[in-house]
Amino acid sequence: MKLSNSFVKTLRDAPKDETAKSAQFLIRAGFVHKELAGVYDFLPLGLRTLKKIEQIIREEMNKLGASEVQMSALQNPRLWEKTERWSNQKVDIWFKTALSAGGELGLAPTHEEPITEMMKTYIKSYKDLPVSVYQFQTKFRNELRAKSGIMRTREFLMKDLYSFSPDEETHNQFYHKVEQAYKTIYERVGLGDCTYQTFASGGIFSKFSHEFQTLIPVGEDTVYYNADKSIVLNEEVVLPEVLDELGIKKEELKSEQAAEVGNIFTLKYKYSEPLDLKFNDSEGEQKTVFMGCYGIGVSRVMGVIAEKFADDKGLVWPESVAPYKYYLAPIGEQANKIAAELEAAHPEDILLDDRNNRPGEKFADAELMGIPYRVVISDKTLAENKAEIKNRKSGETKLLTLDELKGILK
């Protein structure tokens, strides 16, 4: 992409009420625009990164054999009344709205109820099970406070996966596969080293659920961990009986702040029972479907990546989710010509800074935007038929011949 074609400009300042480092840089670098507290628009660079994270998650969901759908945001209270999740006393983050034609609707904060109801159309027999369904869908949550940029918002993109099994054993096999898929996802988006599967409260239906927590100083959660024993606990389950069961003492655990980047949950019959999702087993007996749900906040993961890797100069994107891999900054007429040819050949990989501004401004923008590699071509480098390539993360600089550069672009 040519920067001269972009309507977005980097900004000197972020809104004063924006405290999270990631949000400040995402706004200043032109990835997002703040609509109101907890509500953001995605600008072209931000949308590209969001879609790259989405595509990585999609690929891993498809490998699980899950089918992609897209449910509505507008919700019928009738379903949520059956599971006792319509009342504001039970679920305090509903956005509700009046329908002109009469009655009230909700904006889905999650989708267990409608997906369970929908599956009643398609699940009749044990032959229809197991099955799993996922979506990328905008969730709405009426958070009282929103202060962590795109890490906690009132409207956000979520991947939610739901599994439907004939029994607990089949469920457990799938649940374990999702654990592995989630680990692969965090590795692929660059968070593998600092993200841990964590024991969390299972509510009243399961002993534990699992969260995936990324260690990060501004995280809203506190986790307790023991690296040697590979045990990580959410603060809420650091209780004598849990420690006993896991065979660990509280003194062996260190605490750290973390941000939740995913959760997986054995639902058992919590929704299938009240919503009456049943199947006939091989003996012809009616049984209730055993369910699980598995979430990843896509825009939240983007915020956590931004927060985790940003330095004092700006964002630092892992290659897999960077909007572009190369920031190409030509200096001089011949360099401009070569750069234009390279961009034309690789428009998806190269962000070409073809603006008429000073090299120092180009370099500062490259750093602020966090593009993994900055490539400078100038009369000086061209004298040796070379280009300079700088790694945003390590700061390491190398000279490449133009042929070597074309080679790595392929």
Added chain:
Amino acid sequence: MKLSNSFVKTLRDAPKDETAKSAQFLIRAGFVHKELAGVYDFLPLGLRTLKKIEQIIREEMNKLGASEVQMSALQNPRLWEKTERWSNQKVDIWFKTALSAGGELGLAPTHEEPITEMMKTYIKSYKDLPVSVYQFQTKFRNELRAKSGIMRTREFLMKDLYSFSPDEETHNQFYHKVEQAYKTIYERVGLGDCTYQTFASGGIFSKFSHEFQTLIPVGEDTVYYNADKSIVLNEEVVLPEVLDELGIKKEELKSEQAAEVGNIFTLKYKYSEPLDLKFNDSEGEQKTVFMGCYGIGVSRVMGVIAEKFADDKGLVWPESVAPYKYYLAPIGEQANKIAAELEAAHPEDILLDDRNNRPGEKFADAELMGIPYRVVISDKTLAENKAEIKNRKSGETKLLTLDELKGILK
């Protein structure tokens, strides 16, 4: 894709309250699921078709040089009060909701206000103009009635493009390019022959706006047209002074029902003036930005395509938007083996019916789903080393050798 991996089944009946033919078939064929009146979920086949239409539109928007963004659904009343579009008396399709932290929010039925406000951050000088920005985004409209399936819903996917120009002349050039892009889009999705650019009311700011109307018996609009003079008018502008201006008599016009599949609108200063979107011209003088907006309801277009081409056996998709191009129905053990190999080589093009059901059921599902080509491989066709291919639209059947079949799959 293998049908045995799909959780969706075709249904014998559609909901009784569903009157539109397209909605009945889309539900029965497993493309959508009805959540409540005017609110639908997209199932895997439906989501594929929706995304194919979206991608065709995206490609044409990118050719215009427009940048893709994604704005929020949640809206700050403050902006809409400035343009006098917050009050329910002025805009009667708002969904409004209360924010826990205090105050009221709206769910965007369109995005002129927030995008105009956002552009104030980026448009400062004539050098920043012209510029155009688009998105694919879920719109919410509190329609009193919703009875046309996915052709008119309370929650729907829309492509909305906004243009920002320094003056009317520059705007007109872009407006004309969008007209051409829209024609290309309707041709590419298969509606080219039956979609007309139509004069419609321009409101108080422009003499006319343009709609794109697809002739279809169940359409909600009435258009008056004269094929020889290539003039099509929305009923609302069939007035003596308009007919005079266009040099046509009412007797020369025939009326027909049509569904609006897009509209383009010269906004002039309607939003930029109250929201104060200004720029410095080359003389340093402050001027107001000249705007246009251009919409296509993506899910609505999908509904119109379904409605337009469906016959008594089911849906009939144009190749460009069909979820899969080939419905492969093998009969017999050797055929199953060959079919499995073909599907594995072309999973994006082939929907393989590998279920253990009768050939008649497979054929009926192929027709209901509207996949452009049904390919049958059986012991009988294999005796001649051939496969039978049937065109869903024309009903024409041909025998191809397996090599010819592999050739067209490439």
